[in-house]
Amino acid sequence: MALIVQKYGGTSMGSPERIKNVARRVARFRAEGHQVVVVVSAMSGETNRLIALAKEIQATPDPRELDVVISTGEQVTIGLLCMALKDAGLQAKSYTGPQVRILTDDAFNKARILSIDEANIRADLDAGQVVVVAGFQGVDEAGNITTLGRGGSDTTGVALAAALKADECQIYTDVDGVYTTDPRIVPEARKLDTVTFEEMLEMASLGSKVLQIRSVEFAGKYKVKLRVLSSFQDEGEGTLITVEEGKNMEQPIISGIAFNRDEAKLTVLGVPDRPGIAYQLLGPIADANIDVDMIIQNVGRDGTTDFSFTVNRPEFEKAKAVLESVRQHIGAREIVGDNKICKVSAVGVGMRSHPGVASQMFRALAEEGINIQMISTSEIKISVVLDEKYLELAVRVLHRSFGLDK
Numbered sequence: 001m002a003l004i005v006q007k008y009g010g011t012s013m014g015s016p017e018r019i020k021n022v023a024r025r026v027a028r029f030r031a032e033g034h035q036v037v038v039v040v041s042a043m044s045g046e047t048n049r050l051i052a053l054a055k056e057i058q059a060t061p062d063p064r065e066l067d068v069v070i071s072t073g074e075q076v077t078i079g080l081l082c083m084a085l086k087d088a089g090l091q092a093k094s095y096t097g098p099q100v101r102i103l104t105d106d107a108f109n110k111a112r113i114l115s116i117d118e119a120n121i122r123a124d125l126d127a128g129q130v131v132v133v134a135g136f137q138g139v140d141e142a143g144n145i146t147t148l149g150r151g152g153s154d155t156t157g158v159a160l161a162a163a164l165k166a167d168e169c170q171i172y173t174d175v176d177g178v179y180t181t182d183p184r185i186v187p188e189a190r191k192l193d194t195v196t197f198e199e200m201l202e203m204a205s206l207g208s209k210v211l212q213i214r215s216v217e218f219a220g221k222y223k224v225k226l227r228v229l230s231s232f233q234d235e236g237e238g239t240l241i242t243v244e245e246g247k248n249m250e251q252p253i254i255s256g257i258a259f260n261r262d263e264a265k266l267t268v269l270g271v272p273d274r275p276g277i278a279y280q281l282l283g284p285i286a287d288a289n290i291d292v293d294m295i296i297q298n299v300g301r302d303g304t305t306d307f308s309f310t311v312n313r314p315e316f317e318k319a320k321a322v323l324e325s326v327r328q329h330i331g332a333r334e335i336v337g338d339n340k341i342c343k344v345s346a347v348g349v350g351m352r353s354h355p356g357v358a359s360q361m362f363r364a365l366a367e368e369g370i371n372i373q374m375i376s377t378s379e380i381k382i383s384v385v386l387d388e389k390y391l392e393l394a395v396r397v398l399h400r401s402f403g404l405d406k
């Protein structure tokens, strides 16, 4: 007998038929003798609908009240799933985040989990209940409802698995695992049987939407055995996210090609080349809560230098406005921007022991005449910034060049 936490996303909960289908799957695990805790998302589209509704009332919704509104989607699905489970002959009990007492900080709309009181859940499990918990929500010290950021149900699932010391956390979604790249761009993309936490973390932050980044961090930190599976297939092992790197000699150098269209680049030209300039430029950007990704500063010439960095595309105009006021203050010449760029990355722990991965990547892009605008590397990834029009081509070329379609 194992204790399994299963998380079902919005698509898996998208209709009464699908909810009954989830109940049938849970029933199978119960029949095998396992204890099951289920974490659910709202029905697909529901959170978006609630956010839009809030914005019709208040252009920038009050953060506390927004959480009151958007946490309701999951309250509906926990109740519906419990009804389906009871109909399937199981004992089941639903809990909202506050009812469990998933304690978070008070950062509305993007709260972090501080602790989970798992005593009641454990007692219910021992009494033979299936416990169904609302994802994406918690409660702060003062009793306010909080939410964990978009996609936050993944984090609820992993956090519960950690608190309960579950044998496995299964994330059921509309794909059957983690792929070498997006199959919509490269039909030859393959499902990975395993991927390491580090790789998954890079892929998640580089644009793969399979798991919320924070849930992967959480799982890595608490060593939760995490598996991504399809809720529409009965067969298949999905993708296991592992702590260990594969020991076999066949370990590929590159595990996947990730990409992100949601990028924009800003360049400040003619910046006086003196100590403190990077801080003067990026301090106000950080103060405005804008995330900066890649940064490049050229060598100085004639006492000035050029300084470029990337931001998320929706924050492009805001970042430009902040920079404009800094530009005047520090006496830089001009600001130019480009919001039609993308980032393409090769990710793999195998890179650590294989030199020459970067040059292979650059050669493959050069052979297709793709110009690289920026480069950044870490121990296990190489990212390039390209003109957005090259995205599909670059992903296809790199996928083939690193032998991922075989």
Ligand code: ASP
Pocket: 009, 010, 041, 042, 047, 048, 073, 135, 136, 149, 150, 151, 152, 153, 154
């Ligand atoms: N329902 C929330 C969202 O759409 C949380 C989740 O689905 O994970 O972001």
Ligand code: MG
Pocket: 009, 010, 151, 154, 210
């Ligand atoms: Mg999700």
